[in-house]
Amino acid sequence: MPVTTSSEYSKPPIRKIKKICCIGAGYVGGPTSAVMATKNPDVQVTVVDYNEDRIASWQTDDLPIYEPGLLNIVKLARDGTFNNRSPNLFFSTDVDTAIAEADLILLSVNTPTKSLGRGAGHASELCYLESAVRTIGSVATSDKIIVEKSTVPCKAAETLSDILAATSRPGVRFELLSNPEFLAEGTAIRDLLAPDRIIIGSLDTPRGMQAAQALADVYTAWVDPARIITINLYSSELAKLAANALLAQRISSVNALSAMCEALGADIDEVAHAVGLDRRIGPAMLKASVGFGGSCFRKDILSLAYIAESLHLFQVAEYWRSVVGINEYQKDRFTRRIVKCLYDSLRSKRLAVLGFAYKKDTADTRETSAITVVNNIIAEGASVRVYDPLVKKERVWDEVRAGSKQPELVEERLSVCGSAYEACADADAVIILTEWDEFSNKSVEDGRRHGTNEEKGQRCLDWGRVAGLMRKPMFVFDGRNVLDPQPLEAMGFRVESIGKGTAPKS
Numbered sequence: 001m002p003v004t005t006s007s008e009y010s011k012p013p014i015r016k017i018k019k020i021c022c023i024g025a026g027y028v029g030g031p032t033s034a035v036m037a038t039k040n041p042d043v044q045v046t047v048v049d050y051n052e053d054r055i056a057s058w059q060t061d062d063l064p065i066y067e068p069g070l071l072n073i074v075k076l077a078r079d080g081t082f083n084n085r086s087p088n089l090f091f092s093t094d095v096d097t098a099i100a101e102a103d104l105i106l107l108s109v110n111t112p113t114k115s116l117g118r119g120a121g122h123a124s125e126l127c128y129l130e131s132a133v134r135t136i137g138s139v140a141t142s143d144k145i146i147v148e149k150s151t152v153p154c155k156a157a158e159t160l161s162d163i164l165a166a167t168s169r170p171g172v173r174f175e176l177l178s179n180p181e182f183l184a185e186g187t188a189i190r191d192l193l194a195p196d197r198i199i200i201g202s203l204d205t206p207r208g209m210q211a212a213q214a215l216a217d218v219y220t221a222w223v224d225p226a227r228i229i230t231i232n233l234y235s236s237e238l239a240k241l242a243a244n245a246l247l248a249q250r251i252s253s254v255n256a257l258s259a260m261c262e263a264l265g266a267d268i269d270e271v272a273h274a275v276g277l278d279r280r281i282g283p284a285m286l287k288a289s290v291g292f293g294g295s296c297f298r299k300d301i302l303s304l305a306y307i308a309e310s311l312h313l314f315q316v317a318e319y320w321r322s323v324v325g326i327n328e329y330q331k332d333r334f335t336r337r338i339v340k341c342l343y344d345s346l347r348s349k350r351l352a353v354l355g356f357a358y359k360k361d362t363a364d365t366r367e368t369s370a371i372t373v374v375n376n377i378i379a380e381g382a383s384v385r386v387y388d389p390l391v392k393k394e395r396v397w398d399e400v401r402a403g404s405k406q407p408e409l410v411e412e413r414l415s416v417c418g419s420a421y422e423a424c425a426d427a428d429a430v431i432i433l434t435e436w437d438e439f440s441n442k443s444v445e446d447g448r449r450h451g452t453n454e455e456k457g458q459r460c461l462d463w464g465r466v467a468g469l470m471r472k473p474m475f476v477f478d479g480r481n482v483l484d485p486q487p488l489e490a491m492g493f494r495v496e497s498i499g500k501g502t503a504p505k506s
């Protein structure tokens with residue numbers, strides 16, 4: 001139900017947006033607002049959050065999240081280094097004032113999987129969204145466009161409209177839009193600057209469509225109008241969950257095939273390349289791995305499955321849940337392979353884990369496969385030394401402790417190192433869990449590689465030096481297929497890659 005506090009036609013038409021308030025200064029709210037502000041110098045963008053530390057860090061050069069290129073974009077708009085214009089990007093904990101002043105409000109708060117009550121472990125937790133919308137209802141004295149940027153279950157807009165209708169002042173009108181975000185971490189700025197598409201979902205009413213146009217006008221400052229698609233509100237909400245489910249399904253499909261490749265003596269990279277050349281399939285999201293991580297795929301698939309189940313579509317729910325099931329299987333399968341290769345026991349063995357983030361170019365560790373793998377090998381009796389170029393030590397400790405059924409073993413057997421060499425000293429095996437460029441030995445130029453690591457002046461790992469540090473025999477378990485095994489095997493390493501079996505001898 002749309003919020004209707006006055007007749008559709010009694011209000012003046014929605015005009016150009018002058019002030020935007022983004023609620024939620026996280027991975028989506030911060031970068032999205034920064035790009036909107038730099039591309040719309042005449043629009044004031046204020047990002048608000050009740051987390052004071054987060055807001056304080058957005059105001060410094062030590063931003064609360066790492067994204068390649070983000071600091072430059074933030075500084076341009078925040079510090080007024082923008083063609084000598086005044087700053088137009090602000091970060092604040094004064095949520096009420098920013099809401100009251102805005103014409104358009106972006107809801108970018110977290111929507112994790114519920115941990116309590118009905119639907120716990122499956123459904124999306126909408127309490128943060130509800131709280132933000134209640135604040136809008138109680139604070140707003142003028143009309144607002146409210147945009148769901150957060151990923152939400154289909155029909156969440158109906159719930160939010162209901163809350164607004166009950167909490168807002170008479171005569172104040174809200175138009176709800178869905179504008180899901182498709183950025184991926186590590187490439188957020190690139191994705192925001194050149195999106196494949198912008199989806200705007202609105203109600204099929206004159207004011208709904210005017211609101212959609214007002215939001216589209218913000219995007220057309222830098223996005224080709226042909227890439228801005230306006231659709232039905234609920235189609236837009238569902239499209240976001242569907243996109244993530246399909247992307248994750250590709251990874252689970254390729255990971256399921258990787259298990260077959262290992263048994264058959266085939267090579268998953270060759271299989272993925274061969275099938276990806278078919279234009280109907282395409283090459284993206286077909287990289288076999290130790291399993292997908294990140295804050296979105298698992299929770300969004302579980303949410304989609306929960307919605308299906310609540311519609312009594314049990315087979316549909318089971319189908320989507322199997323994508324998560326294969327992901328869990330892949331992480332456990334990888335650990336079993338480590339145990340088997342290391343002579344069926346990890347007791348008293350020392351393993352070096354290289355990479356803890358859920359993918360390269362981010363310090364985000366939410367749902368990283370490393371949590372499961374590290375805990376599995378600790379439970380098998382090994383001591384583990386973790387090194388990640390970007391993830392802070394305390395973060396690794398917190399994640400492993402939280403994911404453990406035996407936290408006392410974690411205290412005894414985990415250490416977090418400041419360099420890959422420190423982690424590899426006296427190790428029986430090296431396990432690569434994140435595809436950081438610096439771990440790869442493929443196409444190294446002058447001992448350095450392009451990209452983030454070069455920006456930070458980091459060198460590529462010297463595998464000869466690693467060999468000198470390790471116990472023999474030396475195993476490498478490549479959970480990301482970033483290694484060319486041949487040169488390493490020539491140094492005496494035994495390399496086990498995902499989805500690469502020993503070719504059968506005729």
Ligand SMILES: NC(=O)c1ccc[n+]([C@@H]2O[C@H](COP(=O)([O-])OP(=O)(O)OC[C@H]3O[C@@H](n4cnc5c(N)ncnc54)[C@H](O)[C@@H]3O)[C@@H](O)[C@H]2O)c1
Pocket residue numbers: 023024025026027028029048049050051054095108109110111128129131132149150151152181182183184185295296
């Ligand atoms: N992380 C991604 O790459 C990504 C990409 C696309 C979509 N999404 C979706 O976007 C949403 C946000 O994700 P995120 O990763 O940015 O989350 P996040 O946890 O990094 O940030 C959310 C922020 O919202 C704040 N917040 C929560 N409730 C609030 C309230 N009532 N008032 C003020 N601040 C409040 C929190 O303090 C937090 O800082 C989620 O729905 C997610 O599924 C995330």
Ligand SMILES: O=c1ccn([C@@H]2O[C@H](COP(=O)(O)OP(=O)(O)O[C@H]3O[C@H](CO)[C@@H](O)[C@H](O)[C@H]3O)[C@@H](O)[C@H]2O)c(=O)[nH]1
Pocket residue numbers: 151181182183184185186244247251284285286287288289290291292293294295296297358359
């Ligand atoms: O071929 C691949 C591609 C990715 N991954 C893994 O899958 C996870 C997710 O990767 P990616 O999709 O690149 O990053 P996210 O930041 O999680 O982005 C996803 O989730 C976001 C949040 O909803 C969406 O906005 C993005 O479009 C969607 O790609 C990571 O662990 C990757 O290592 C693979 O194993 N193989």
